[in-house]
Amino acid sequence: QVQLVESGGELVQAGGSLRLSCAASGRTFSMSAMGWFRQAPGKERDIVATINWSRGSTYYADSVKGRFTISRDNAKNTVYLQMNSLKPEDTAVYYCAASSRYLQRLDDSRGFGSWGQGTQVTVSS
Numbered sequence: 538q539v540q541l542v543e544s545g546g547e548l549v550q551a552g553g554s555l556r557l558s559c560a561a562s563g564r565t566f567s568m569s570a571m572g573w574f575r576q577a578p579g580k581e582r583d584i585v586a587t588i589n590w591s592r593g594s595t596y597y598a599d600s601v602k603g604r605f606t607i608s609r610d611n612a613k614n615t616v617y618l619q620m621n622s623l624k625p626e627d628t629a630v631y632y633c634a635a636s637s638r639y640l641q642r643l644d645d646s647r648g649f650g651s652w653g654q655g656t657q658v659t660v661s662s
Contacts, residue, residue, distance in 0.1 A: 539563045539635045539651040546631060546656030549623055553660075557618040559633030559653060567637040571616040572596075572649060573607065575629035575658075582632065586618060587643040596643035601627075623660045630655040 545557040561568065572587030586607040587596045595607055606619040616633065634649035 539565060539568060539637065541633045541635060541651055541653035543631065543633045543653045543656040546658045548659045548661060551623060551625055551660055551662050553623050554619070554621045555623065555658060557620070557631055557633075557656060557658075559616045559618075561614040561616075561635055564637070565614045568614075568635050569638060570636040570640050570643060570648070571609065572634050572636075572643075572646075573616075573618045574632045574634055574646065574649075575627075576632070576655075577626075577629040580629075584644055584646050585631070587649075588616060589640075589643060594643065620658070623658075625660045625662045627658060628660050629658060631658050 540563045543559045568590045570589050573585040574582050575585050576582040588607045604622045609616045632655045633653040635651040636648045638648045640648045
């Protein structure tokens with residue numbers, strides 16, 4: 538089992554930036570990928586960005602391409618999400634997730650079995 542703890546969520550004005558962090562512990566040697574998902578009020582949880590833990594290849598949802606960047610620090614077992622040019626529609630609870638399975642596609646959200654508690658990001662207009 539992998540334990541995940543997110544941090545960095547807060548209230549920010551539209552056009553601003555935030556960096557989320559997620560520290561993994563436990564069976565981190567088994568991780569194949571990590572990612573960020575988000576859930577806005579009344580909506581389903583959606584994939585935001587994911588990263589292959591060994592190769593560093595990435596996937597981004599169309600809604601965040603060009604604005605968000607996912608990165609990792611393997612030595613610290615930490616994944617980051619740099620969010621720029623934030624919009625009110627980015628408001629959501631952001632969840633960190635880890636996969637310990639082989640993922641044929643990085644946008645296969647079903648492969649992520651470990652989840653953090655979530656961190657609130659609120660973008661005011």
